[in-house]
Amino acid sequence: MKLYKLLSFSFLLATLTSCTFTENININDNGTGNFSVDMDGSSLMAMAGDQIGNQMGTAAKKDIDSTFTFKQLFEDKKDSIAKLSPESQKELKKIENFVVHTKMSAEKKEFVMNLATDFKNVNELQDVLQTLSTFQKLEKGGGASPFGNNFGDNNSKLSYTYNGKKFTRTAVIDQQKLAQKAKDSSADMSKMIFASSTYVLKYHFPKKIKKVSNPNALFSEDRKTITIQYPFTDYMENPDKLNFEVEFEK
Template sequence: MKLYKLLSFCFLIATLTSCTFTENITINENGTGNFSVDIDGSSLMQMAGDQIGSQMGADAKKDIDSTFSFKQMFEQKKDSIAKLSPETQQELKKLENFTIKTKMSSEKKEFLMTMAMDFKNVNELQDILQSASTLQKLEGGNAPSPVGAGFGGNNSKLSYKYDGKKFSRKAIIDQQKLAEKAKDSADMSKMIFASSNYIIKYHFPKKIKKVSNPNALFSDDRKSITIQYSFTDYMENPEKLNFEVEFEK
């Protein structure tokens, strides 16, 4: 299965109901780290894996265990990318370092996808999920993608900051985009993601003194936190996912 066909198929599954999205950030002592988003659609496969395989053809019925990069895919789609605006091409370039790992089995009722990249500084992550929404434009806006139904496209600008003393995750609503979004589109996204969850798992090199979100769960060594939200909150109230972490001296 070609890279773009595989990615489109996996994104199509991710747009369907009952998925869990997990946003992971690991920060090392020197400020470098790893960012990833895990998409677990296994519950959907358990409910409708056979039907999905039938609808998507013979390739979808085969077990998939694949790893590739957006850079590889963009090389395959270079002619299409060349026709896009310079601004869109620049947004796509931000995604080049992402590696995509996919495991899917109709027999085992399993669907797991991870989008991951290393970073030198958390500043590289500004609006990274919003940039992912440009993937739709590779096929004239018709590419199946979770970003098209809301993932990375929740009308907000997301920023991360880390200085060794504090860490913050802040989404600011883009009022202009919010006004442009059609009501029926919002209702559709709400229906699609009604039973999905968005989980944040962050790992730091220092012990955490306090977190502004009262629902944060700490690891035993107090260097990691986990916060779970409904995907509807991620979509409709992205500011609810804002919080600040303060570290021990």
């Protein structure tokens, strides 16, 4: 499959099924690190993998294990990108180094997708998920972010901070965009599609954690990793519920 065809097919699967989305951040001693989002849509393949393969044709019946960067994808879509506004082109520039890894097998009942990138400072990740939704502008009226159905565009501005003493994840809701979304007839459809999906935050730090503002956080044995799980509807409709602060031991 060509890169864009593969990603478009992934859009379809992400839109059709309940998935588990996991947002991962790994921070090193010097503040550099890695950010990724994983999507596990294997439940759909378990239920309807054969039927999907039949509907999508011979190519979709084959096992897929594909890795590419957005930079490669943007090269394929350079004519469409040239027609975007300078602001949108600048937004896409932020994600060109994301590596996309997709594994799909109807026989093994497997469908997983991973988007990952390195960062020099966690502040670089400001609005990175919302930037993914800019991808939908490459096709008129179509597509969405790599995880389908406008993933990342949850009417908020997301930022992260880390200074060695504290870490924060802060989403500030854009009330104007929220009001516009309330008038959108497709909002109820989106809510229905993702009603049984989950959104997981899994963050690893170089220091032991003293305390976390979210009481539902689970700690690893060494207290350097936390995991917090939310309904996906919270991520989309109440993104500020995912805000929290971490304090570290001295």
